[in-house]
Amino acid sequence: MVLPLATFANDRINNANSECVIYVEWLDETQADSNQVVVGQMFFQSIAVMQEMGHNVTHNLTMAVNINALNGTYIGNQTVESCDPAAF
Amino acid sequence: MINIQNLQQYGYMIQYSNVSNWASFITGYQPITTGNSIQLGQLDWSTYASQPSIVISPITNVSQLYQLINLQFGYTQETCSSYMSIYSDSTMVLTMDFRGLGLPTTTYDKFTNLLAIATAGQVNCAKTQGGLCVLPKTCDKYKDLFTYSFQL
Numbered sequence: 001m002v003l004p005l006a007t008f009a010n011d012r013i014n015n016a017n018s019e020c021v022i023y024v025e026w027l028d029e030t031q032a033d034s035n036q037v038v039v040g041q042m043f044f045q046s047i048a049v050m051q052e053m054g055h056n057v058t059h060n061l062t063m064a065v066n067i068n069a070l071n072g073t074y075i076g077n078q079t080v081e082s083c084d085p086a087a088f
Numbered sequence: 089m090i091n092i093q094n095l096q097q098y099g100y101m102i103q104y105s106n107v108s109n110w111a112s113f114i115t116g117y118q119p120i121t122t123g124n125s126i127q128l129g130q131l132d133w134s135t136y137a138s139q140p141s142i143v144i145s146p147i148t149n150v151s152q153l154y155q156l157i158n159l160q161f162g163y164t165q166e167t168c169s170s171y172m173s174i175y176s177d178s179t180m181v182l183t184m185d186f187r188g189l190g191l192p193t194t195t196y197d198k199f200t201n202l203l204a205i206a207t208a209g210q211v212n213c214a215k216t217q218g219g220l221c222v223l224p225k226t227c228d229k230y231k232d233l234f235t236y237s238f239q240l
Contacts, residue, residue: 006113011113024191024220042188
């Protein structure tokens with residue numbers, strides 16, 4: 001799955017100044033409920049999610065690229081070669 | 089028309105369209121639908137039934153935690169990709185009472201280091217409870233940055 005960074009970006013007005021916020025938040029991993037990745041609302045604008053519930057149903061999540069997703073959002077198993085030079 | 093074969097028995101389905109105003113900074117972006125959608129109960133997955141999908145299982149039958157094999161940050165171009173791992177072999181949780189992406193300390197540190205490189209030091213990431221990464225101008229001024237992505 002490829003998820004554009006812009007999935008978690010949005011403009012915000014702060015003290016009359018406009019800024020770009022990347023909503024990637026720090027979690028204190030010494031706390032029991034903060035030592036895993038937390039995926040919030042903005043994710044669902046890129047990825048549509050379905051979970052079945054009920055007796056004798058494994059509560060799997062099914063994910064597909066949301067029809068409203070940004071270009072570049074991808075689910076599949078294609079591979080490409082590594083860039084040279086690398087990004088970092 | 090709803091395809092009966094695609095109706096599931098019970099559960100939930102989330103399809104959002106306007107959590108972020110991407111149209112303000114991603115050239116050419118227009119959402120297909122204009123409203124957020126959460127289905128509860130009997131579900132219609134027909135919009136996505138023919139598309140590639142991923143099915144992931146909780147780590148136990150009663151858990152809301154899901155295995156996350158790897159989380160990487162970098163970019164994909166037409167003929168190549170370049171990603172660095174920031175998190176591996178642990179768990180994730182999906183929740184509606186959180187806005188963005190929450191990363192535990194070690195992973196957050198790795199991500200913010202890479203983001204600082206990608207933004208040539210312009211980004212300011214707060215390492216406090218609820219800390220976010222902020223760029224000093226509006227998002228449309230950082231078009232190159234938005235060629236970067238996460239790979240899960």
